[in-house]
Amino acid sequence: MSDNGRGDDPVVIVGMAIEAPGGVDTPEAYWALLSDAREALSPFPTDRGWPVAELITGSRRDGFKPIHDLGGFLCNAAAFDPAFFGISPREAVAMDPQQRVALRVAWRALENGGINPDDLGGHDVGCYIGASDTGYAPDLADFTELTGHLITGTALGVISGRIAYTLGLAGPAMTIDASCASALAAFHVAVQAVRSDDCALAIAGGVCIMGSPGFFVEFSRQHALSDDGHCRPYSAQATGTVWAEGAAMFVLQRKSAALRDGHRIWAEVLATKVNQDGRSAGLTAPSGAAQAALFRNALRTAGVRPEQVGMIEGHGTGTRLGDRTELQSLAQTYGDTSGASGALLGSVKSNIGHAQAAAGALGLAKVVLAAQRGVVPPSLHVDEASPEIEWDRQGLRLARDMTPWPVTDGDRVAAVSAFGMSGTNAHAVISYDEVA
Known part of the structure; x- marks a missing residue:
């Protein structure tokens, strides 16, 4: 890599x-x-x-x-x-x-x-x-x-x-x-x-x-x-x-x-990126364009292709505007129009709620633990996936059950996002090498 x-x-x-x-x-x-x-x-x-x-x-x-x-x-x-x-x-x-x-x-x-x-x-x-x-x-x-x-x-x-x-x-x-x-x-x-x-x-x-x-x-x-x-x-x-x-x-x-x-290595940090919405539809309204640009920038710095990312821990607040914007941004960046199985998406907020300023760190901890174990834990309370994207066509999957890590070439790679009402967007890409 x-x-x-x-x-x-x-x-x-x-x-x-x-x-x-x-x-x-x-x-x-x-x-x-x-x-x-x-x-x-x-x-x-x-x-x-x-x-x-x-x-x-x-x-x-x-x-x-x-x-x-x-x-x-x-x-x-x-x-x-x-x-x-x-x-x-x-x-x-x-x-x-x-x-x-x-x-x-x-x-x-x-x-x-x-x-x-x-x-x-x-x-x-x-x-x-x-x-x-x-x-x-x-x-x-x-x-x-x-x-x-x-x-x-x-x-x-x-x-x-x-x-x-x-x-x-x-x-x-x-x-x-x-x-x-x-x-x-x-x-x-x-x-x-x-x-x-x-x-x-x-x-x-x-x-x-x-x-x-x-x-x-x-x-x-x-x-x-x-x-x-x-x-x-x-x-x-x-x-x-x-x-x-x-x-x-x-x-x-x-x-x-x-x-x-002699320290144990939990994960390697491939890339971290932060940007800002600038002027969007409102002071606290998210910008899909800014989010998608952030994701692409992080992947370039990490040196990985979208299809190499097996798990995405999204911000996923459960609000209609926030989820719609994020899903569309993720689909633009990580989506695969070939119909192949893509990254598994979820949010720990379904388990514990939205921990505000600490949310991104708790999401990061989740992906580190999941990458080490080679399984993606389920995101709860999803009776029916949001209709905001075409899941089958756009190559993202909701993690509804405990699922083996998607087969990718090389290390297990995961991404995590956090967005603030201030307009700040943050994204991190980490990897875990089972052999190392």
């Missing part, structure tokens, strides 16, 4: 950690959720001070779409051991749960890669985290018992900065907010940093913990929530999305260094 500008020493994933709905806190548990075709939605949490009953009844007003008491919530979002990380109990309460979860999952990703987090102090290790503001904590102008810790506790930049500070990392550290493309955009920046020697090792991923139910209310008004509280990506019955939480972190390193250090 051509390196097409990637050089002879590609970037690889050497560590991975995940927290997802359904009590998932390891890659193995995540795979069990996916391979068992389980949905991990649950009722709204009752320990966050959310006016749950008012949310349900209030959404029945004119101009709003009913909010169902379902979402993909982390059962341990509030769990945190501040003493372990040298943080006082008072400061821990002031910290956005996204900081707490990101710190914990980043630590586990390093351990998963056989790297002692305590050994990284002073080394050129980068930290790139995708995250967005989800409405945690009171107004900074209010005098509360937490005043003094809130400015660092709620700043997005401190999500990555806290990890770097706790571990003593000396490489670049940044939090990237590109709406629902945040995590995959952060992964892209991290890959480029390792390639350009900005850092020898990088932690990259995304996190989302909902500090308020605001996104449910906003999408209720925009009529973009699911009618029944279930997310149905690429289905003819799709009526909207379901919000969720989660985090996934990856450790990146040059392949030669990974082999030298």
Whole structure:
């Protein structure tokens, strides 16, 4: 396979950690959720001070779409051991749960890669985290018992900065907010940093913990929530999305260094690309032309042909406009008019809901695990495929069952997408060599 500008020493994933709905806190548990075709939605949490009953009844007003008491919530979002990380109990309460979860999952990703987090102090290790503001904590102008810790506790930049500070990392550290493309955009920046020697090792991923139910209310008004509280990506019955939480972190390193250090290689990163819609049909409306251009650019950089990609983890929010635009863009790029079997398409949002800024990282984790095992897990809730493309003619298939990896020449190659309402589009292409 051509390196097409990637050089002879590609970037690889050497560590991975995940927290997802359904009590998932390891890659193995995540795979069990996916391979068992389980949905991990649950009722709204009752320990966050959310006016749950008012949310349900209030959404029945004119101009709003009913909010169902379902979402993909982390059962341990509030769990945190501040003493372990040298943080006082008072400061821990002031910290956005996204900081707490990101710190914990980043630590586990390093351990998963056989790297002692305590050994990284002073080394050129980068930290790139995708995250967005989800409405945690009171107004900074209010005098509360937490005043003094809130400015660092709620700043997005401190999500990555806290990890770097706790571990003593000396490489670049940044939090990237590109709406629902945040995590995959952060992964892209991290890959480029390792390639350009900005850092020898990088932690990259995304996190989302909902500090308020605001996104449910906003999408209720925009009529973009699911009618029944279930997310149905690429289905003819799709009526909207379901919000969720989660985090996934990856450790990146040059392949030669990974082999030298004896690190397990989860996958090789063939290409990552990010672009922008520009002026489209509306500020939050996706651009099919921009998406298709991004896919083609990623494949060129990866040095692979569309028919070599066995699995595509789409953004797949279950919204009519989003799914229609994405399906048509994928068909333009990956479609095969010869009628041959094409890539298997799905979205983990059917299992856990839409984890917003962390969505791309959770999708990436899915394709890495699937490529290693040589099977593609099913996408749920697809009674009838969306009529927006001609599936049989255009060479894409919905993964409705656990399916063996499509036969392709060479490595198992997969792609993953994430799109943000900001107009940012992100796409990554990875491969797994069973022989290596």
